[in-house]
Amino acid sequence: xxxxxxxxxxxxxxxxxxxxxxxxxxxxxxxxxxxxxxxxxxxxxxxxxxxxxxxxxxxxxxxxxxxxxxxxxxxxxxxxxxxxxxxxxxxxxxxxxxxxxxxxxxxxxxxxxxxxxxxxxxxxxxxxxxxxxxxxxxxxxxxxxxxxxxxxxxxxxxxxxxxxxxxxxxxxxxxxxxxxxxxxxxxxxxxxxxxxxxxxxxxxxxxxxxxxxxxxxxxxxxxxxxxxxxxxxxxxxxxxxxxxxxxxxxxxxxxxxxxxxxxxxxxxxxxxxxxxxxxxxxxxxxxxxxxxxxxxxxxxxxxxxxxxxxxxxxxxxxxxxxxxxxxxxxxxxxxxxxxxxxxxxxxxxxxxxxxxxxxxxxxxxxxxxxxxxxxxxxxxxxxxxxxxxxxxxxxxxxxxxxxxxxxxxxxxxxxxxxxxxxxxxxxxxxxxxxxxxxxxxxxxxxxxxxxxxxxxxxxxxxxxxxxxxxxxxxxxxx
Amino acid sequence: xxxxxxxxxxxxxxxxxxxxxxxxxxxxxxxxxxxxxxxxxxxxxxxxxxxxxxxxxxxxxxxxxxxxxxxxxxxxxxxxxxxxxxxxxxxxxxxxxxxxxxxxxxxxxxxxxxxxxxxxxxxxxxxxxxxxxxxxxxxxxxxxxxxxxxxxxxxxxxxxxxx
Numbered sequence: 330x331x332x333x334x335x336x337x338x339x340x341x342x343x344x345x346x347x348x349x350x351x352x353x354x355x356x357x358x359x360x361x362x363x364x365x366x367x368x369x370x371x372x373x374x375x376x377x378x379x380x381x382x383x384x385x386x387x388x389x390x391x392x393x394x395x396x397x398x399x400x401x402x403x404x405x406x407x408x409x410x411x412x413x414x415x416x417x418x419x420x421x422x423x424x425x426x427x428x429x430x431x432x433x434x435x436x437x438x439x440x441x442x443x444x445x446x447x448x449x450x451x452x453x454x455x456x457x458x459x460x461x462x463x464x465x466x467x468x469x470x471x472x473x474x475x476x477x478x479x480x481x482x483x484x485x486x487x488x489x490x491x492x493x494x495x496x497x498x499x500x501x502x503x504x505x506x507x508x509x510x511x512x513x514x515x516x517x518x519x520x521x522x523x524x525x526x527x528x529x530x531x532x533x534x535x536x537x538x539x540x541x542x543x544x545x546x547x548x549x550x551x552x553x554x555x556x557x558x559x560x561x562x563x564x565x566x567x568x569x570x571x572x573x574x575x576x577x578x579x580x581x582x583x584x585x586x587x588x589x590x591x592x593x594x595x596x597x598x599x600x601x602x603x604x605x606x607x608x609x610x611x612x613x614x615x616x617x618x619x620x621x622x623x624x625x626x627x628x629x630x631x632x633x634x635x636x637x638x639x640x641x642x643x644x645x646x647x648x649x650x651x652x653x654x655x656x657x658x659x660x661x662x663x664x665x666x667x668x669x670x671x672x673x674x675x676x677x678x679x680x681x682x683x684x685x686x687x688x689x690x691x692x693x694x695x696x697x698x699x700x701x702x703x704x705x706x707x708x709x710x711x712x713x714x715x716x717x718x719x720x721x722x723x724x725x726x727x728x729x730x731x732x733x734x735x736x737x738x739x740x741x742x743x744x745x746x747x748x749x750x751x752x753x754x755x756x757x758x759x760x761x762x763x764x765x766x767x768x769x770x771x772x773x774x775x776x777x778x779x780x781x782x783x784x785x786x787x788x789x790x791x792x793x794x795x796x797x798x799x800x801x802x803x804x805x806x807x
Numbered sequence: 808x809x810x811x812x813x814x815x816x817x818x819x820x821x822x823x824x825x826x827x828x829x830x831x832x833x834x835x836x837x838x839x840x841x842x843x844x845x846x847x848x849x850x851x852x853x854x855x856x857x858x859x860x861x862x863x864x865x866x867x868x869x870x871x872x873x874x875x876x877x878x879x880x881x882x883x884x885x886x887x888x889x890x891x892x893x894x895x896x897x898x899x900x901x902x903x904x905x906x907x908x909x910x911x912x913x914x915x916x917x918x919x920x921x922x923x924x925x926x927x928x929x930x931x932x933x934x935x936x937x938x939x940x941x942x943x944x945x946x947x948x949x950x951x952x953x954x955x956x957x958x959x960x961x962x963x964x965x966x967x968x969x970x
Binding site: 625755771 | 809894896903939942
């Protein structure tokens, strides 16, 4: 441990996979671009070449990566082109995560990730060592602080919520990821004409579904695309949320999840900036919702929306919040403060404009585009729904905003977490005494904002006033 | 209902905005002009491209005239700001009126900035950053800008000690 040493050679493979995972979209793009020729075997060589290059890179980076512990410091030296030295003092280390991905499990190894408040965790990741070594490393780095940790562990009551397999299946079935999956399937479909000619497709369809007309083909392919997307989103949800659990600790939450790759997330309570209750379109009828928390940066750079719980019955939500994040527990519902009737007109009109654009495009460019007029019906219904679900309410230190784009989102924000408030009015809104009300909180580096559209002007200013008068409320918080 | 914030920007802002819009428009007009020249030299110029370019140029001229002569004035008239020990209150917008409230406590840093145009008119922008958002009070007199900046930073410090 005190000598400079290398990781298990499997780290080379893990590294290559890491690069693929991190740049997946770029790689797919390059493959399609490079393989744009007529011959399929060319694409194959292209892919093989990429993989070999990555493996070579992985081997070199494995060779260059050494770590050791000396003077209570974890010292990592790495870098293929640029040589980097990273020295982490034991008492600066906040979290040591031990996880195992596919590669690691194949070789019976683990990855160790060391997190401090400042550094990016990417550099301080030992991607493949044996479990014994990892434990040894952990005890060595934790040695100093372990004594005072031990003291309060026994009387700490452990509160763990986990997602059982029944709920996981429901979550996967109703996952709102359809959009993402649809775009992937769409991208693949758009490449179909590179592999087959139109005649081949036509013959294939003719052979399998005789007497089909172009209408039925269109309908069948739309249904087909939806089905494939649904299966994709089903699988990704299962992979992501398998074995999901939230553990409530003294001053932080520990979220564990993942099928192939176990991910552990630690979120200190005082980093939580807002809580969102998301009722996805498919889940709402069954009375389910998911919980998402926004947290300020924790050694990571990108915006931080973390799923706190992927599926939870609506009636249990407030109890859950009360138990897990008591700071955000509230009796408030946004329901009491409905928008005025004037707002409804603007919600409906907006949907009409959007669908008119869509109809114009569909009508002029695809066969049977006339039928796209039917889209007006769901669009207007959605518009009414958006109007119905929008609302703001405040009490004490808590502001609650709800709105719907497609899924309904209810955000619970604390007065002392608000970074800014904004009221926006365009000339039409001024005429109707309406306004858009936006509250921003910190989240990652960019921050996140919640908006309720077409809120009555008086009401908006009342909330603005409430936020600006809450100066005393602000200082009560630790 | 809350009344508008108390203070206005420096009157010189109008002139500074006129100059910067003029420069911007000039830049935008120059590009199609150059493109047209290249096209013209290459193909001897046909009817269609000439007319498109004329339309584009005329539209740009109208927008430019509006942007240079009217908009800065209106923009100045609609801009209000106020800073006190609790919050920063901003109101702006020509068509879409935006009212922003930033609790002073949330301010992470304030800075003043000036480009060459603002400098020649003795003006500066004040930029206020929180953990989530960035706000700007544009074109204040240099002394006022410095004063506002120092004030915000002082209030922010006081507010934080209070916690």
